[in-house]
Structures are given as structure tokens and as C-alpha cells.
Amino acid sequence: MNPTKKLLIIGFVWPEPNSSAAGGRMMQLISIFRENGFEITFASAAQDSDFMVDLSEFDVERKSIELNNSSFDNFIIELDPDVVLFDRFMIEEQFGWRVAENCPKALRLLDTEDLHCLRMARQKAFKENRTFELTDLLSEEVAKREIASILRCDLNYIISEFEMKVLKDVFKIDSGLLQYLPFLVEEITEKHLLKLPSFEDRQHFVFIGNFLHEPNWNTVQYLKEAIWPLIKKDLPEAVLEIYGAYPSQKVLQLHQPKNGFFIMGRAVDANEIIKKSRVVLAPIRFGAGLKGKLLEAMQCGTPSVTSTIGSEAMHENLPWNGFIEDTPDEFAKKAISLYQDENLWKQSQKKAIAIINECYSKDKYSEELINRVNSLLNDSETHRLHNFMGSLLQHHTLKSTKYMAKWIEAKNKNL
Structure with missing residues (x-):
């Protein structure tokens, strides 16, 4: 009998499915991994809210964590997850290097929610009363951070086919790092x-x-x-x-x-x-x-x-x-x-x-999701070997982000 696989989800906020589509999306992902036998822990540095879902009702362990604090290292070493899912690129920036350093074999997934750089570039063009062009993305500051985060991860869930096209055509991202994953719902008649x-x-x-x-x-x-x-x-x-x-x-x-x-x-x-x-x-x-x-x-x-x-x-x-x-x-x-x-x-x-x-067929896309995860779990080394840019970024991020985080942690201790 195969041992239960562990999934750690690190969330920007605790899921609020009645407040936003992002909250609903997260609960869809939790449902799929649970149905396929994963033991799930959801961790977040966010404050509790009156409207967050009770994760225990979905058989999900809840863990509060801190930003820029080495207590996370002890937590993840003890948990030893097979898969870690970041629910926005900013979360991968904060915790991705710690995951890579303490659990190097864990598969790193990113659910982009939407392409933040696309949303922000469009918003900027709108406010400046000009037509948005895809080339605007190349000068968008947040794009550099977001694309670096995507490259550092083993697989990225992209909610929109248009955004899949943007990532491949504008940013030249290898399709092996991307998986199209829209909202997932039951079929109707x-x-x-x-x-x-x-x-x-x-x-x-x-x-x-x-x-x-x-x-x-x-x-x-x-x-x-x-x-x-x-x-x-x-x-x-x-x-x-x-x-x-x-x-x-x-x-x-x-x-x-x-x-x-x-x-x-x-x-x-x-x-x-x-x-x-x-x-x-x-x-x-x-x-x-x-x-x-x-x-x-x-x-x-x-x-x-x-x-x-x-x-x-x-x-x-x-x-x-x-x-x-x-x-x-x-x-x-x-x-x-x-x-x-x-x-x-x-x-x-x-x-x-x-x-x-x-x-939006849940049956179709959930099967593809799990098959891809299992495939990567079976041969993550080969997959990572072919993602040289991701390895390069991971190497430099471990150095720059790591020491910035440690400086903040040391500063906080002295306050």
C-alpha cells in the first residue's frame, strides 16, 4: 500500500469562498487533492477573519506561520511534505527559498490566481487613457518578480488560456512548466x-x-x-x-x-x-x-x-x-x-x-491535474534538470532573499 502523500498549501490569506472567486478556487483545489488521497495542511501568516472557512470541516490541518521567521524552517522539516502549493507569486517569494532549502525534494507548485502583471499593466494603461499593448508587460516591474517566481516552480496553474498564450508568446515560458487549470465545477443539463x-x-x-x-x-x-x-x-x-x-x-x-x-x-x-x-x-x-x-x-x-x-x-x-x-x-x-x-x-x-x-468540467481537469502531479513526483530530477533558468533563479534567490529575510528577522528580534 502506497504511503499517504502530504500537501502543504501556503496561503496569502485563509480561504473565504463566500468573499471572492480566489477563495472558491482554493477550495476547489483542496477538494481535488483530498479526493485523491492527499493529507493536506494549510498554512498562512494572515490574521484570522470572521469569514474564513473552517478548514477542519474539510479534513485540512490549519497552521499559523510567521513571515521572515526561521520557525517556518522547523515546521516544514517536521512536516516533510511531498508537494508544496503557493497560492500567489508573493507567497513563493516569501517562502519558496525556505521550502527549497529545507525540503529540496518537495514538488513546488504555484497557483497564479491570475497574472498580476497583466492586470496591473492593463490598469495602468486604462488610467493613462491609452490602449494596452502586450509589450507593456515587458516593462512592468511586477512582471519581473512574477515570471521569476513562475520559473522557480516545478509547475504553475494558469487559470486563463489567454494568460497561457501570454506566458508562452511574450515571456517565452516553456510549456512544461505550465498547466491550464480553469475554475472546476460539475456539469449541468x-x-x-x-x-x-x-x-x-x-x-x-x-x-x-x-x-x-x-x-x-x-x-x-x-x-x-x-x-x-x-x-x-x-x-x-x-x-x-x-x-x-x-x-x-x-x-x-x-x-x-x-x-x-x-x-x-x-x-x-x-x-x-x-x-x-x-x-x-x-x-x-x-x-x-x-x-x-x-x-x-x-x-x-x-x-x-x-x-x-x-x-x-x-x-x-x-x-x-x-x-x-x-x-x-x-x-x-x-x-x-x-x-x-x-x-x-x-x-x-x-x-x-x-x-x-x-x-469548466471538474472531472476532466481534475484528472489532468493529479496525473501531472504524480508524473512530476516520479521524476522531478529530470524535470528540474531541463528548467535551467529556474535553477539559476533559485540559486540567486536563495542568496539574496535568504539574507534579506534573515536581516529582517534579526532586526525584529532587536525591536
Whole structure:
């Protein structure tokens, strides 16, 4: 009988699946590794939050760790994991060298969440009122850190096919270091739609998104200033409900009931809210990765109107379950049509079935994930031998990051 394999996940924060798509994504990964017999420990230096998931319910050991502290070395030596998963490149920067030094044989995986450099370069271009070009990435400071982190790892989970292309074409990353891994959900049929609230039983437009994420805040501003007035003009009784975790005071100040614009705050159950809404609005103007809110809308049978950025890499060549528009006028027109036309709404709703089953099948991608991990566990030495740039970066990182961390640790002890 094979011994149980150990997985250590090092998280930027404790998972909050009801607060963000990133939290939901992490729980999907935990589920897959658990189903395949891994013993899982989740470690984080983050503070506890009121909304973090109880990991013990998922048979996951929880461990609080400290940044720039050699206590982590003792912890990981004792745990002796077979696989270590970093949930953002910043976490690999902080702990990757310690893992490599203390558990050199452990497989190092990185879940990028999204390409931070892509999101930030797009945000910068947007704020400077210019067109984003892929070559912008080459001068993006965070790109140098992020790509170095990707190269140091044995395998990187990339959530978007567009980002796979960027990594290969722009940064020339070897495909052997990359694995495409979108959101993973169960397949559905038309019978699933019959169990959901009908067109007549739904009301209101809705947007949902974590407000710690800059693209979401920008989207709400855009809705308020440019799109909602156009919808409200044709549909005077219409209501738009804005949900999201961690709303700041500037978000709350947009609450304007007399104009049908409601800032609702955190959603206790996002699924229930989206199921009762008629149309999701998501005119996202910059960002990266996949949009969890739009996949959730598909699962809830709720058509959406989004932008080209919002739909990027989410539906392959399949028709969108609603509309993709980039100008306020057209966006508002399509939103009104979906809200009023029951036949159009039902047609759009059904398009989600093909997208979910073709693009996000848990069975398909989870099998590929585990097969790749097992393959690397069987021959990590050969894999690493062919990743010379990664070895080179690991060598220099061990020297530079290691001594910076030790200097910080020594400084902290003297405070």
C-alpha cells in the first residue's frame, strides 16, 4: 500500500469562498487533492477573519506561520511534505527559498490566481487613457518578480488560456512548466435550469464582487456614472443591487435608493442572490484571469451582459449567455432587452450549459491535474534538470532573499 502523500498549501490569506472567486478556487483545489488521497495542511501568516472557512470541516490541518521567521524552517522539516502549493507569486517569494532549502525534494507548485502583471499593466494603461499593448508587460516591474517566481516552480496553474498564450508568446515560458487549470465545477443539463427560479420569479439587475479588488470598484463606478442612468431612463422602476465583501466608505457613498442604485454590502449567500436576480451586469474595463462572478451567473441560470475583458478566455468560441458590449449605449440596450424579453432571456440562459460543460468540467481537469502531479513526483530530477533558468533563479534567490529575510528577522528580534 502506497504511503499517504502530504500537501502543504501556503496561503496569502485563509480561504473565504463566500468573499471572492480566489477563495472558491482554493477550495476547489483542496477538494481535488483530498479526493485523491492527499493529507493536506494549510498554512498562512494572515490574521484570522470572521469569514474564513473552517478548514477542519474539510479534513485540512490549519497552521499559523510567521513571515521572515526561521520557525517556518522547523515546521516544514517536521512536516516533510511531498508537494508544496503557493497560492500567489508573493507567497513563493516569501517562502519558496525556505521550502527549497529545507525540503529540496518537495514538488513546488504555484497557483497564479491570475497574472498580476497583466492586470496591473492593463490598469495602468486604462488610467493613462491609452490602449494596452502586450509589450507593456515587458516593462512592468511586477512582471519581473512574477515570471521569476513562475520559473522557480516545478509547475504553475494558469487559470486563463489567454494568460497561457501570454506566458508562452511574450515571456517565452516553456510549456512544461505550465498547466491550464480553469475554475472546476460539475456539469449541468437543462433539467438543472428547471429547478431554478423562472423569468417571472426574478427581479432586479445585480453586480457582485469583492471590493478589495480594484477592477470591481472601477466597474461599480462605471455602472453608476455611465450605464445605470441609460438603463434607468428606459426602465424607471429598475433596481440595480451591488453586492461585495469589504466595501469601503467610498463604495457605500454610492448608495442612492431614489435612483434604484443600492449598495448592499457583503452577500450572505451569493448563489441565492444571483438566482433571484434577472440579469447580471459586469462592464469590467481592466483585469485578468477568469471572472468567478460570471461563471456563478451561468450556474445560477442568470444571463449576463459583460465586456470583452469580462468574457476573456471564459467561453472559447461558444456563444455567450447574454451579451458582450464595450460601449455604455450598447451595453445598456442589451441589458434592457435581456431584462424585458423572456424568449431572449431563456435562449441566453441555455447557452450557459454548453459553456460550463465544455470549459469548466471538474472531472476532466481534475484528472489532468493529479496525473501531472504524480508524473512530476516520479521524476522531478529530470524535470528540474531541463528548467535551467529556474535553477539559476533559485540559486540567486536563495542568496539574496535568504539574507534579506534573515536581516529582517534579526532586526525584529532587536525591536
